Amino acid sequence: MSEETRILIRSEYDIVTARQQVRELCMTLHFSSGEQTLVATCVSELARNIVEYAGSGEIITGLTRNTDEEGIVIIAEDKGPGIPNIELAMKDGYSTSKGLGLGLPGSKRIMDEFAIVSKTGKGTTVTVKKWKKP
Amino acid sequence: MDKGRRGKGNTEGLRQELVTHFRGERNSLRREWVHQMTAKRLLEGMTPQETEAEAATIYDTCVECLETAHYDSAEAYAKKMAERGVLRGMTSEQILGGMLTLRDVYGRSLFGKYHTDMARLAAALDVYEPVANNILAVVAMAFIRERENVVRQQQEAIRELSTPVLQVREGLLILPIIGLIDSLRAKQLTEQLLHAIRTNRAKAVVIDITGVPAVDSKIANHLLQTVDAARLMGARVIVTGLSPDVAQALVYIGVDLTRLKTVGDLQGGIEEADKFLGYKVDMVGSTIAAAMKG
Amino acid sequence: MSIPILRQGSYLIASIQSSPSDSEWREMGQQLAERVGKLRSRGVVVDVTVLDLIDSFAARTLREIAQTVKLRGAEPVIVGIQPDVAFSMVQLGLTLGDIETELDLEEGMAMLDAILRDGRTNV
Ligand SMILES: Nc1ncnc2c1ncn2[C@@H]1O[C@H](COP(=O)(O)OP(=O)(O)O)[C@@H](O)[C@H]1O
Ligand SMILES: [Mg+2]
Numbered sequence: 391m392s393e394e395t396r397i398l399i400r401s402e403y404d405i406v407t408a409r410q411q412v413r414e415l416c417m418t419l420h421f422s423s424g425e426q427t428l429v430a431t432c433v434s435e436l437a438r439n440i441v442e443y444a445g446s447g448e449i450i451t452g453l454t455r456n457t458d459e460e461g462i463v464i465i466a467e468d469k470g471p472g473i474p475n476i477e478l479a480m481k482d483g484y485s486t487s488k489g490l491g492l493g494l495p496g497s498k499r500i501m502d503e504f505a506i507v508s509k510t511g512k513g514t515t516v517t518v519k520k521w522k523k524p
Numbered sequence: 525m526d527k528g529r530r531g532k533g534n535t536e537g538l539r540q541e542l543v544t545h546f547r548g549e550r551n552s553l554r555r556e557w558v559h560q561m562t563a564k565r566l567l568e569g570m571t572p573q574e575t576e577a578e579a580a581t582i583y584d585t586c587v588e589c590l591e592t593a594h595y596d597s598a599e600a601y602a603k604k605m606a607e608r609g610v611l612r613g614m615t616s617e618q619i620l621g622g623m624l625t626l627r628d629v630y631g632r633s634l635f636g637k638y639h640t641d642m643a644r645l646a647a648a649l650d651v652y653e654p655v656a657n658n659i660l661a662v663v664a665m666a667f668i669r670e671r672e673n674v675v676r677q678q679q680e681a682i683r684e685l686s687t688p689v690l691q692v693r694e695g696l697l698i699l700p701i702i703g704l705i706d707s708l709r710a711k712q713l714t715e716q717l718l719h720a721i722r723t724n725r726a727k728a729v730v731i732d733i734t735g736v737p738a739v740d741s742k743i744a745n746h747l748l749q750t751v752d753a754a755r756l757m758g759a760r761v762i763v764t765g766l767s768p769d770v771a772q773a774l775v776y777i778g779v780d781l782t783r784l785k786t787v788g789d790l791q792g793g794i795e796e797a798d799k800f801l802g803y804k805v806d807m808v809g810s811t812i813a814a815a816m817k818g
Numbered sequence: 819m820s821i822p823i824l825r826q827g828s829y830l831i832a833s834i835q836s837s838p839s840d841s842e843w844r845e846m847g848q849q850l851a852e853r854v855g856k857l858r859s860r861g862v863v864v865d866v867t868v869l870d871l872i873d874s875f876a877a878r879t880l881r882e883i884a885q886t887v888k889l890r891g892a893e894p895v896i897v898g899i900q901p902d903v904a905f906s907m908v909q910l911g912l913t914l915g916d917i918e919t920e921l922d923l924e925e926g927m928a929m930l931d932a933i934l935r936d937g938r939t940n941v
Contacts (some may be wrong), residue, residue, distance in 0.1 A: 407835045409871070424715045427871055427902040431910060434873040435912035482911055488873040523708065532832070718901035725921055752913060753904040758920035 394452035400445075403438040408449045410446075415451055415462055419522050428500045429462060429520050435493035435515055436466035442487060444470020444514065454519060461502070461521035469513035476508055539651050540542050542634070543591045549633060554583050557629045566621045569613065578605075586626065590655045595662050602666030606673075618646075620660075627656045639751040689720040692794065695727040695801050700790075702735035710746035714753060721759045728797035729754055732790045734765030749785060760800055761785065764793035821846040824937065829861040829930060831923065836868045843876075847883045854890040855928055861930035863885045867898030877912040884917045893933055895919065897905075897926035912921065 395415070397408045401433040409430045416426040433449060436506040440447035447468025455461040473479045485491035494516075501519070546553065560578050561567050567575050585601050634652060638645035690698045697715055717729065732751070733739070739747075751761040763786045766774075774781060787793040821842055824831045828833070830853055832846055849860055864883065866872070884894035895918040899907075906915075918933075920926040 407838075413870075422715075423903055424902045427906045428909065431871045431873050431906045433926045434871060434875075435910075437877055438873065482842050490878050490912070492874045492911045496912070498875065499911065500906065715901070715905060718905055722901050722921070725925075727921070727925075749908040753901075754907045756899045756904040756907060756914065756919050757901065758899075758925055 391431075394450055397449045397451070397455045399437050399440045399447050399449055399466075402438075402441055405434055405441065408433050408437045408451075411447075412419075412451050412462070412464065415453070419453070419460060419462060421462075421522065425520065427521070429464070432497040432501055432518055433464060433466075435497050436464070436518075439493055439514075439516075440466060440468045440470070442489075444468035459521045461519050463517065463519045466518075467513070468515075471507075472510040472512055473508040474479055474510050476506060480506075530745060535647075535651060538647055539590065539593075539720075540653060542648060543587060545633070545637060546587045546630065550583065553629055553633055554579055557583070557626050560625050561622055562627065563755075564621060564625065566618050566625070568618075573721050574594070582626065586630075586655075586659055589659055590652070593655070595658055598659050598662045599666070602663050606666055606670045612713050614695045616667065620664060623663050627660065630656065636787070691724050691726070695725065696794070696797055697721065697724060697726045697729045698732065698790070698794070699729060700732045704738065705736060705743055705746075707742060707746065710743055712749045714746065717750060718753055721754060726759050728801055730760055730790065730793040730797055731761060731763050732793065733763065734767070734790070736765075736770070737779045739770045739774065741774075741777040741779055744774055744777070744781075746797060748779075748781075748783060751785075760797070762787055762796050764788065764790050764795045775782055821849075823849055825853075825857060825859070826927075828859055829863060830857070830859045831863045833865045833866060833867075834869060836870065840875075843883075844881045847879070847886060850883060851886045851890055854887060854892045859892050861893045861895065861927075862903040863923060863930070864894065865898050865926075866894045866896060866903075867900070867922065869898075869903060870900070872899070872903050872907055872912065874910065874912060875939055877907065877914065881915060881917065884914070886890060893918070893930055895926045895929055897922050 397411055398404060399408065409442075411429050412433045416429050421429070425480050437449055440449075445468075447466065447470065450465040450467065454461050469494050478484050478490060480495050481491070482495050483491040494506070497516070497518060501518040502521050503517075505517045506514070508514040528664055558567070558575060561575075570578075581601065585597050588593055588597050626730075631649075632651065634645065634648050640649055688700070690700075697717070697720055699713070701713065705713070717731075719727065720726065731747070733747075747763065751763075754761045763784055765788075766786055786798050821835060821838060822833055823846070824833070830850060832850060834846075835842075838846070853859065854862060864880065866880070869876070880896060883898065887894040896914060897920045900917060918929060920929050
């Protein structure tokens, strides 16, 4: 990953900052306005989860490429309580906070790649990617 | 003399010797190159001024690559040529043929210079040939990338043309979908439709899928998403033209179609939309429906 | 107050500014609930034209506001959801339930007029 940017997430205000940063990055790759909105929405969900469940953490954004595609990669990382049952957390509608329970499963749907690693008591890392469509 | 004994210092010395040689012979070799390209009809469509300018820059860039053993400048030049649209107007014969000719011109001049000392000639070719090959590769890649760009742009243009969103009258759009749809195209269709709803201030949309031979559960879900998204913007969607096969398949897969408002054919769909919009069914609707059927 | 609420006849119009904070959302919900009663408003238009995204937090908040407004006796309508925003919402899986949505302020008010004149059935 090149030119990575780290955004500290400690309060709801940082969520807005993270969204704006990632939109700018999307523009450098000439993502369509629709794709920009998808990526920014995903960042909003992941950053919101950090504030809501871990208190604080980081959003790391950068560019990535494989053999013939360019894309954007976003890592949402925290040292919070972790998720005891990931399978459950990935279900549409599951929430421990009266949320809509769509942040994680929805992010998986709107991005091209989605990976989540979480350890109880240690924290959570969500990595998502979106490739530039030909 | 084999490669092992010929040290690095020697190679560098030789490299510099070649560079000096090519710079010294710049005018005559360049003329020779242009002459040969003209003979092979590789310069058609280019003015003498263009030929002169391009030939000089390409010649110097190649010598620079030889001197530095780096291909950044060749890469940068190829990219600039592509940006200026030079590559676009040329055939692959012109570009690759031109570069191959230059390669021969350089090579022959090395034969001329070293033909009395075969060992030195071999050493010179050892230095020169990898550089020539790399330059060719760089140019060929730039050319291919440019072609791919053109193809992609054309595909995009075709895609836009093949999904017309038609405004029938104030507030009513029709989106006839023709051909097989995959996920990517389904998403593009949805995006286009949503933007059209906004620009036309549409309140009703008829999506006609008579021209779609098959619909799987993924596409059906895209259709449902489109309906929901249009609804969020304040527009109702009516889907028409589900063939018996498609309808049966959807029921069989178990797609939840309760949110989907379907009407048999386009004519019926327009009438339904009109009812919703508060219009009386009139000739316009039936004329358009008839025209689209035919 | 950062989310302006205007009164227009028997309707209230709340124009959401870009990226409202959590407390601004909450405040708007409270204000609307209060004023609907005080001014005996019959309809509430929540205008989200400038929002460049609606995530699950915003969607839930909009739903809560609409439900509260309804419980207070007024018809809620959300207007101005942009094409990209609508697309992203449905991909994420967000809906606004049975809350009315319209293209823009003008359409929203027209729809409220129709509901209040003819009742729900015709809309
Ligand atoms: N960073 C995190 N740390 C701990 N738990 C999390 C984190 N992110 C998500 N979760 C858990 O996963 C559940 C589902 O998350 P999500 O899909 O975003 O829905 P919601 O936030 O609406 O509950 C949350 O309710 C929470 O229990
Ligand atoms: Mg969440």
